[in-house]
Amino acid sequence: MKDQHKILIFTLLAVSFFSYSGFLYSANSAYKTAEGTSSDRGKRLWQEKNCIACHQIYGLGGYLGPDLTNSYSQRGPDYIKAFLRSGTMVMPNYGFTEIEIQDLAQYMKSIDESGIGMPSKLKINYDGTVQQP
Ligand code: HEC
Structure with missing residues (x-):
């Protein structure tokens, strides 16, 4: 050649x-989650406390706890906050402040708005991008 x-x-x-x-x-x-907003602070807490070890978002993560992608719309903010305030037998109580709980709830909201917990339902486009159902 x-x-x-x-x-x-x-x-x-x-x-x-x-x-x-x-x-x-x-x-x-x-x-992208906007820098410096409540949901961004929630995302940092999520990473710091390694919630993904037990929970999935967008279908990826650990399997001890449930997928949290759409918890916000399915269970509501009060239910999520109650969980974060007290923990359970399996899920640790991290001793979060009310502001931290609010930030995590906002992060759950942003996840809920941006995706679904079952990747098998996503549509894959011809150019390799992924579309919500
Ligand atoms: C050691 C494993 C573990 C870790 C770490 C963990 N969780 Fe959980 N979580 C669970 C389990 C298990 C449940 C289901 C309730 C139960 O069985 O106690 C749960 C339930 C929840 C629920 C309620 C969801 C629903 O739809 O019922 C929320 C919200 C939640 N966790 C948020 C978080 C956040 C935020 C973090 C990180 C700060 C976290 N979890 C860290 C194990 C964990």
Whole structure:
């Protein structure tokens, strides 16, 4: 193969790679949690306390506790807050302050609005992006 052909093929692959990556990043940017908001602080607490060890969100995580993706709309904020305030036999009581509980509830709300707990119900588009049902 001539060197010119190799350079042409490489250029085509490089251009496709960068334009597709750019497209995917811009297509998903709407789901980011805003920095400094209550739900963002809740997300940090979620990561710090490693809630994912027992719970799934968007269908991924540990299996000791239930998937929490849609708990907010299914159970409501008061139910979630009561759980976080007292814990249970299995789930630890972290001694959260009321503000921290509010932040975690807001994070649960943002998860609920951005996805579903059963990935098998998602639709995969021809370009590799994923769509809510
Ligand atoms: C050691 C495992 C474990 C960890 C860690 C854990 N949980 Fe749980 N959680 C559970 C279990 C198990 C349940 C189900 C209730 C039960 O059986 O006690 C539950 C229930 C819940 C519920 C109620 C959900 C529903 O729909 O009924 C919420 C909300 C919740 N957890 C939030 C959290 C948050 C937020 C964190 C992190 C700060 C966390 N959990 C950490 C085990 C855990």
